[in-house]
Amino acid sequence: MGVLVAELLAGLANAAALFLVASGLSLIFGVTRIVNFAHGSFYMLGAFIGYSAMQVLPGAIGFWAATLVAAVAVGLIGVIVEFLVLRQVYKAPELFQLVATFGVILVIQDLALLVWGPEDLLGPRAPGLKGVVHILGEPVPSYDLALIGITPFVLLVLWYLISRTRVGILVRAATQDREMVGALGVNQAWLFTGVFFLGSLLAGLGGALQLPKGGADLLMDFNILASVFVVVVIGGMGSIPGAFIAAVLISVLNVFGVKFIPQSTLVLMFIVMAVVLLIRPYGLLGREEAPGEHGQVGDPEQPISPLQSTGKLVVAGILVVLALFPIFDSPFLLVLMTDVIIVSLFAVSLHFMLSLGGLVSFGHAAFFGGGAYAAALLVHYVDTPMSLALLMAPLLAGFLALIIGWFCIRLTGVYFAMLTLAFAQLVWSVVFQWGEVTGGDDGIVNIWPAAWASSTTVYYYLTLVIGVGGIILMRHVAHSPFGYSVRASRDSILRAEATGINTKRIQWVTIAFAGAMAGLAGGLFVFSKGSVFPTELEIAKSFDALIMVFLGGVKTLSGPIVGASSLTIVQDFLSRFEYWRLALGLLIILIVILAPEGLVGSARKLGNRIGLGRSEGPGT
């Protein structure tokens, strides 16, 4: 009995930091609709600032004062980020802001390294709460009990703030209907800034409060991000009580998971999330999302059309240039361009489902890595020839996408995105855990091209043909009857269904097709690198593709290619410098601000404005 109570209390104490960070994220999402990837960075800053403040402020009062100082400081940093970066891009396509927040992550990572140095910092213990209290004979750290008390207190304060104050009423109104706030005569910009302050403050508070249970290190930001998103989604995006219930649920389940299935630690919360979403598609306490955004906020996408003869000439010209690259006699150039083509294919496949299909996937790496692993396993276990493996990669990845898609098409919008993320994590953890078959994180090595394709130049040509072929195929499909149905299902489910289109099935096939194409990219990848590791299935890989698509321009067909090429090449160049993440982060933020419709989208808009455009823009 005592043991059980101790375990339960441990779970509740763990829920504290998770709840604080998640409630901030939920609040920010609810009001501003921004999916703030940088929220984990705010949590990390809370820990670092809290640590520094605790070095200066002595005693018990100093400890709690330092915690508050850290929370407020992070709140102010949040305001700076909102003011300098996000305020510039509120009118950009939905989810475009996540690219900006990704830039913020990179900047904060390098700044934290500069300021606090590389070593992990062990958090100071809370004065007066260093010991244990014996409950039913079991020692329970007194600080745990403090955390268990603080969490509901914060929940209560938030509840009071939101349901009993004018600001709270505005926040609720904004969560339910953004237009209404404008109608109430409220300055929306300041409301957003205020919410960002509060949300970041909560993250900072979470970071500072967990110091006595851990410390501050440079990996905290990404380490908490996934769990926080899971909590927010399980609770229902925008619901603070939901976040509380979910944080407690996840933490307590985790304690028992660790005890009874020690290996479950990697995946337990994602399984819980998937199950909750399949039963309650909007989370425990979430509301149905307003339908129809699907990346289409702002000016509607312009009608797309197949290339005219001049366009075809330009593409042919580019292909000729690409085909002539080997004359530079630089193997590295070919290796780099091989990477660029593979990544472009991957980005275009995400763009197909995200932009044309309106299906925002946060887990596209599952299909890229799935294809890579399919090829690698076939070669490793049954000595499959390269050409057959390259054929099987897209087929098996497409099959995987069919399975995952079957579940995911039940949901829409951000919840769809989060379910794809959950499944991608599931795939990742299977590969990671099932070492006997997949090699675990030691991966599968020595998967090199067949003898005839083993030279860098030949493999480059092979990638060029298959990769560009895949991209052209996808563009062709975009202009096929299926492509029209895909866009129809995105634009208006009502109209599409009323004209005989089975929109769910269209979406299902879209996911399978995009997944297969991502798998093709994965297949090419594995032979170009000679090995594959679970890193190719990680969340970071999925985010890479998202960043590329948005950076290039989500509402254009060439956007993902431009985004993928430029990001790959710029990153290759910048990574030569010590503080490359800072530089890359600032560059991304700059692009986000200067080109809020992505590189291609904004370039086209500029072109239209100065009279180069051929198509009729909205409002003409």
Place this chain on the structure above:
Amino acid sequence: MTAILEVKNLSKSFGGIKAVQDVSFDLMEGELLALIGPNGAGKSTCFNMLMGQLPPNSGSILFDGKELVGLPTRKIWQYGVGRTFQITATYPTMTVIENVQTALLSFHQRSFNFFSRAKTSYLDEAAELLSLVGMADQADRPAAVLAYGDLKRLELAIALSNAPRLLLMDEPTAGMAPSERIELMALAGRIVEERGLSILFTEHDMDVVFAHSHRIMVLNRGELIASGSVEEIRANPRVQEVYLGGGSVFADEGAS
């Protein structure tokens, strides 16, 4: 004349509130039938049940002898029922003609075709439908930039793409200028005559209703309270009562 649509004892309630109660009516071939009633009378609920977007609690809907209850919207469309919406539903990211082509591709069961060029598919048919609704000159404009009246006409062209035998139009002229309203309903009347199809529509504008419908049904609080010719409805005291206690309200276009 035979009935193309036979609705029997259709009922729907939402959490105890009876939105539609025991509604029965027939729609004859080639008939332009109006369904009117004050706001909240259950007109849209009725429409959504006819088109398979809402499952009724009870009742039956026979279209050309086939039961529609329980079928999804897209199946009902495949049987030959077209629909326009109160708030237009078109594809804003496509051009006008592509909107129609998409519907035609679906009608010809080619939605899952990966390989042919959609841009050049069914161009003539699409152009013909656009001419029919007077939109031929706007064929290549993005649907996103159309005026509201043009969107309504585009929707009509889309709804006609499956060569329907029945067209369901939910407030076809809402949001249009008065002259446009007359024009659109005249067009609908012409289509009924030329193509021999039947139309069931709801409408707020009594001028439109009285000028164009062959027959009128009045729905109030989910119940059908009257049905008959224009004259009969004008003279019906119950209908007058429903519409603000009688008088000359039928001349007043803002009846709701």
Place this chain on the structure above:
Amino acid sequence: MKLKTVLATVLAATTFAASATFSFAEDTIKIGDMNSYKRLPAFTIPYKNGVDLAVEEINASGGVLGKQIEIVSRDDQGKPGEAVKIAEEMFTSDGVVMISGSLFSHVGLALSSYAGQKKRLYLAAEPLADALVWQKGNRYTFRLRPSTNMQAAMLAEQAVKTGAKKWATIAPNYAYGKDAVAAFKSELTKLDPEVEFIAEQWPGLFKIDAAAEVQALKAAEPDAIFNVTFGGDLAKFVREGTLRGLFEDRTVLGLLTGEPEYLDPLKDEAPVGWIVTGYPWYAIEDPAHKKFVAAYEAKWDDYPRVGSLVGYTTMLSIAEAIKKAGSTDTEELVEAFKGLELDTPAGPITYRSQDHQSTLGAYVGTISLDEGKGVMVDWSYKDGANYQPTDEEVKKLRPAE
């Protein structure tokens, strides 16, 4: 318009990449260095400092083959795919004669596979995976640091002496953790067939739920615990375990726990009494080592970590191999590395020709507190040569060349 953008990007890429291919006259010997400098700076920056110190000393004494050594250093970003790309660039554009470095096992394995395929030399400095020199070993890959298996064997030897029979293990849930537990189990069982392993805990790497793990371990009631967690996980585990009384009256063995990288952040909470592998740089009296510490402190105004020693020794090994080969030709360098003997601050080592593993050892001792920080006492240096598989075992493990 959009097509012009594509074209512009492609042209920019061409110009940039083409310009990268012009390399200038070879008056230095270039070595490619790669590590996860951003992903795990706490462990890789001391490594780089060690590398730089060694290069400075080598060049000050006239370099090798009459040329200065030049380091081309890049961040592998912790991504195997990136590492392979960078390796290609180093060999083909920068003109390095060989590459060295990396900390993560998966990056090391990817580079090793690349080396084998392209016939280019790679000296793995820090990755610990056993497979690197065994199942997935190849002619072109050598490794300096003692493998997981070697270090686990050193601890198993100590474990027997404690007499504990009921063991529990806790290790991060990834390849290194799994390898370490498997190696420890097999070595300990060999030495004492009566031991039993009654619980295994597998927290996610850097995502430990320490309270839960500690509760689970307590519930199993083992005599002794074998710990493989490190970094932030270790700090949390030690703190929760101490608070909740997990370590009272229990023997604890810690792999790598005594390395300054992991031990020093714990400060006065260092777990006294744990038997660990580590690096007591402050207490090693060997003159060669004292000289290394003095030089390191003079150059960096900081004390050396294990990474520093490994980085320093990596460069010493490379210089010695080039001297021995008398050339920078890859095949001749491979032959030179086989059986290469050199003196390091930790003592003499040999690169075994049968499995390409060096005999660099590790320090095993007990953690104690000294002026508010953890130190290793009663330590001894365990020569790696004594913990390596026999030639027959190697033959079975390694694929034929």
